[in-house]
Amino acid sequence: QVQLVESGGGLVQAGGSLRLSCAxxxxxxxxxxxxxxxxxxxxxxxFVAAANWNGATTIYADSVKGRFTISRDNAKTTIYLQxxxxxxxxxxxxxxxxxxxxxxxxxxxxYDFWGQGTQVTVSS
Numbered sequence: 791q792v793q794l795v796e797s798g799g800g801l802v803q804a805g806g807s808l809r810l811s812c813a814x815x816x817x818x819x820x821x822x823x824x825x826x827x828x829x830x831x832x833x834x835x836x837f838v839a840a841a842n843w844n845g846a847t848t849i850y851a852d853s854v855k856g857r858f859t860i861s862r863d864n865a866k867t868t869i870y871l872q873x874x875x876x877x878x879x880x881x882x883x884x885x886x887x888x889x890x891x892x893x894x895x896x897x898x899x900x901y902d903f904w905g906q907g908t909q910v911t912v913s914s
Contacts, residue, residue, distance in 0.1 A: 792819050792903040794886045799908030802876055806912075810871040812886030812905055820864040823889045826871045827898055828882035828910075835898060838884070839871060843892035851896075853879070876912045883907040 793815035802808045810826070825840035839860035841848045848860050859872040869886055887901035895901070 792816055792822070792888050794819075794888060794903055794905035796884065796886050796905045796908040799884060799910045801911045801913060804876060804878055804912055804914050806876055808873045808876060808910060810873065810884055810886075810908060810910070812869040812871075814867040814869070814888065817864075817867055819867050819869075819888050821892055822903075823891055823893045823895055823900075824860075824862060824869045825887045825889075825895065825898075825901060826860060826869075827885045827887060828880075829885070829907075830882040833882075835885070837896045837898065840894035840896060841869070842894045847894050849894050849896055873910070876910075878912045878914045881910060881912045883909050 798810040826838040829835040839850045841860045845862045857875045862869045885907045886905040888903045889901045
């Protein structure tokens, strides 16, 4: 079982930056593909970014490509999402997720473990 705890959310102005962190409870996560997803009010959960087990392979949603960066520090069993040049449309609850396999995936059904989420609000 992998427990995930997100932190770093908050209020930020458009054009600003924010870094989300996701701390895992066990080094087992170091063998797992990981991802960030988000859900805005009244909308379905959507993919943001994912990384494979060692962070060498990353994939991004088109809406965040070039602005967001996913990374991981396996020594700290922590996953990060660096959010730059944020837009009001980025406002959502952001969830960290881990999957049983090592690859990066964009579909939420491929993930087995989820955090509780952290709120990000971008003001215009």
